[in-house]
Amino acid sequence: NAGVTQTPKFRVLKTGQSMTLLCAQDMNHEYMYWYRQDPGMGLRLIHYSVGEGTTAKGEVPDGYNVSRLKKQNFLLGLESAAPSQTSVYFCASSAPDRKNTEAFFGQGTRLTVV
Amino acid sequence: AQKITQTQPGMFVQEKEAVTLDCTYDTSDPSYGLFWYKQPSSGEMIFLIYQGSYDQQNATEGRYSLNFQKARKSANLVISASQLGDSAMYFCAMRAAGGYQKVTFGTGTKLQVIP
Numbered sequence: 654n655a656g657v658t659q660t661p662k663f664r665v666l667k668t669g670q671s672m673t674l675l676c677a678q679d680m681n682h683e684y685m686y687w688y689r690q691d692p693g694m695g696l697r698l699i700h701y702s703v704g705e706g707t708t709a710k711g712e713v714p715d716g717y718n719v720s721r722l723k724k725q726n727f728l729l730g731l732e733s734a735a736p737s738q739t740s741v742y743f744c745a746s747s748a749p750d751r752k753n754t755e756a757f758f759g760q761g762t763r764l765t766v767v
Numbered sequence: 768a769q770k771i772t773q774t775q776p777g778m779f780v781q782e783k784e785a786v787t788l789d790c791t792y793d794t795s796d797p798s799y800g801l802f803w804y805k806q807p808s809s810g811e812m813i814f815l816i817y818q819g820s821y822d823q824q825n826a827t828e829g830r831y832s833l834n835f836q837k838a839r840k841s842a843n844l845v846i847s848a849s850q851l852g853d854s855a856m857y858f859c860a861m862r863a864a865g866g867y868q869k870v871t872f873g874t875g876t877k878l879q880v881i882p
Contacts, residue, residue, distance in 0.1 A: 695858060741810070758804075
């Protein structure tokens with residue numbers, strides 16, 4: 654029972670480098686989310702997807718891009734990393750059929766941009 | 768727009784005592800769900816409890832209960848008989864149908880249980 658899996662778990666980038674964070678879920682969930690967590694600011698929504706082939710902006714989308722080519726995968730890209738993107742990134746997924754369905758989270762990715 | 772407010776950055780509670788963590792929310796959507804998550808120092812997000820906007824009774828899950836006051840737009844988490852393992856960050860979150868099911872989080876409350 655894998656649930657939501659994020660890769661990688663840790664990464665250090667130099668300013669200007671690019672990378673992709675992968676999120677995979679095996680629960681057949683329609684909705685997937687990317688959040689960033691910073692001290693004192695809770696979890697802020699970066700982008701989300703309500704189904705395969707669809708994406709939408711959240712609260713803090715600048716500097717990030719996403720793709721949902723397959724239902725089970727949601728990719729978060731950083732084209733040109735900046736120190737302000739140092740954060741812990743969480744992916745989550747949920748099912749839309751019942752409003753009380755909670756979001757299931759991955760273990761998080763700790764990203765440091767130097 | 769959806770907004771969740773948690774006004775207590777940190778709380779202390781004596782072991783075996785009850786504690787209430789505050790959460791207020793704002794949404795214009797009549798249909799929404801409220802959640803509480805626990806984040807221990809290890810970092811994972813653990814779902815605790817859910818309350819639907821149309822639910823007549825307050826939700827309970829073991830030692831966790833949600834004090835839902837719809838008119839005041841508050842959804843406070845009550846933890847009874849605190850244990851040392853309850854020390855963690857606690858996040859209140861909301862999901863509204865009109866918000867395309869996106870889940871919005873508060874800034875969290877750090878709870879420390881004192882032996």
